[in-house]
Amino acid sequence: MGMSVTEHSYQVPMHHVNAEPSLRICIQGFGGNSACEGPFAVGTQIIQFQHRVDYVIQGFSGFSEYTFQDDVQVADVGNGTDDALWAAAAGSIGYVRSGANVGGNTGIFSKAAENNLAGLIFVNKHANCGQIEANDCVPIFKTSRIDEVQDANGGTVPSELPFIAMSKDAGEILEQAIFNATGTTGVLEMLMDVTNDQERTIYVPCGEIRGKSSEVVIVGGHHDTVYHGQGAVDDTSGTASVLEIGRQLSQIVNETGKPERTLRFCTWGGEEEGLYGSRAYVSAFQNSLKDDLRLYLNLDMSHVDADTANRGNSVTLIGNHPDDMDHLARITELYRNERSDVADRYDIQLRTLDGDDPDSNGMPDNSDHAPFVYDLGDERGRAVICYGSGSWEYHTYADTMERFNEESLGVSVTIYGTYMRFLAYSDS
Incomplete structure (x- = not known):
């Protein structure tokens, strides 16, 4: 038989990663007066994050083309539980630390859409730490319930709201370069060629x-x-x-x-x-x-x-x-x-x-x-x-x-x- x-x-509905993404930080030389790239990039430092190891695009992430020249700000949203921090992050890329019950990816993606954020970074500070990479907490892929995110975005999919998860080590590098800089504050480049709608x-x-x-x-x-x-x-x-x-x-x-x-x-x-x-x-x-x-x-x-x-x-x-x-x-x-x-x-x-x-x-x-x-x-x-x-x-x-x-x-x-x-x- x-x-x-x-x-x-x-x-x-399905999101699709169309091309290899890029996530970099530029710390401009000469007190912030040097260019990020090119012949005039004297004393400038570029930090390149490794896709898959340092960061992972999350389910139904949107598209972004933020270059160094755009100088899009990164806003610290803490653990994602403070509505005032979300509201203050409008127009910026929100940076969320793990550790609180915020409804998972769907919860923070919805918050980002509701508050008109330009992007979203979720850093893993707690899960599987030291189990895969010594002393690090590697980034984990999670999806989002896109219908709920769509409702939070006024009925449409947030097609220009990029969303990534970052490892603990990579997050600490970003925090030092942007939030805790002792010299020139770093500038983030976030290029995510993703279709989610x-x-x-x-x-x-x-x-x-x-x-x-x-x-x-x-x-x-x-x-x-x-x-x-x-x-x-x-x-x-x-x-x-x-x-x-x-x-x-x-x-x-x-x-x-x-x-x-x-x-x-x-x-x-x-x-x-x-x-x-x-x-x-x-x-x-x-x-x-x-x-x-x-x-x-x-x-x-x-x-x-x-x-x-x-x-x-x-x-x-x-x-x-x-x-x-x-x-x-x-x-x-x-x-x-x-x-x-x-x-x-x-x-x-x-x-x-x-x-x-x-x-x-x-x-x-x-x-x-x-x-x-x-x-x-x-x-x-x-x-x-x-x-x-x-x-x-x-x-x-x-x-x-x-x-x-x-x-x-x-x-x-x-x-x-x-x-x-x-x-x-x-x-x-």
């Missing part, structure tokens, strides 16, 4: 093994990554797992015969910007999924770092229906007994989150399972997810294959693949 393949495509095409390829009934079990993971990194763990690990489950179940079906339920294997585009692929797919197939979805299995960062001694070894299996979790508990126990050579190296945990929403003991809404759970109408869709551990490099330039622990993927692939096989041939 063969697997049929369908590629779905959707037009969705147009739609782009994303793709959702799905393989399907048709069953005797229309009831369907779907396993998925997202194939897109943050723009500035390889995305080895987030989420090449999940995509590879989906493909492996599909390969093994195809072989089983060829040997065993047509399953009772239809099996579907999908990978999602647009997850990092807002779950766009899975949301569009669920919206497009809303009626059939309401009637026929038996279970959705999500594999996003189910990987465990090889350095389990320092980073932990947990694999957490989470679902929102007790029947599914009872089955998974039995399969997990069987896995521990039959594959103790692997299972003993990992702390396999199971959790049931059966609340109505993420704030009330419900499933989190941070990955592609969320549309299958929350977007199918009044009743919650059934889903299971898997989280690994130790991925400090998440959403940074350092999420590469160098730390890839292939063995750890076998935990979720075996347990979830076994459950998917059970559902394929069970008529209950």
Whole structure:
């Protein structure tokens, strides 16, 4: 029996980095009288920040072409909680330090739009400090809920409001050159060739093994990554797992015969910007999924770092229906007994989150399972997810294959693949 393949495509809001950005500071020589560049740049110092390592463009950032000659001011907005500082920063590039609950990227991006800022820099002072680079806190990519930012901007996307995240070390260099200068105050150049107010095409390829009934079990993971990194763990690990489950179940079906339920294997585009692929797919197939979805299995960062001694070894299996979790508990126990050579190296945990929403003991809404759970109408869709551990490099330039622990993927692939096989041939 063969697997049929369908590629779905959707037009969705998406920002796009068109060219390599530039972020520099000019400290003019001769008491600020020298030029920044050219033959008259005598005694001038240029500080060049490295894209990806020192700073990262944030989701739905706007365009900017601020040169040294524009002399756009940088305003210290503290930790982003003081409305007076935001108001005073109008027309300037706001500089925000991490450490306060300001609603994440969406919150500060909205504040910047509301107060007519010329740009936004968010410096990481707290997350993963010293874990990836010694003594530094590297910049992390995050997206923004662009509909909320658009509302804050009077109904339009702030297409000329650039937004970057900066490392702690790079931020301290900027602070010294601009806020705490003992001599000439530095001038910032910020060139960001980004389009954030147009739609782009994303793709959702799905393989399907048709069953005797229309009831369907779907396993998925997202194939897109943050723009500035390889995305080895987030989420090449999940995509590879989906493909492996599909390969093994195809072989089983060829040997065993047509399953009772239809099996579907999908990978999602647009997850990092807002779950766009899975949301569009669920919206497009809303009626059939309401009637026929038996279970959705999500594999996003189910990987465990090889350095389990320092980073932990947990694999957490989470679902929102007790029947599914009872089955998974039995399969997990069987896995521990039959594959103790692997299972003993990992702390396999199971959790049931059966609340109505993420704030009330419900499933989190941070990955592609969320549309299958929350977007199918009044009743919650059934889903299971898997989280690994130790991925400090998440959403940074350092999420590469160098730390890839292939063995750890076998935990979720075996347990979830076994459950998917059970559902394929069970008529209950």
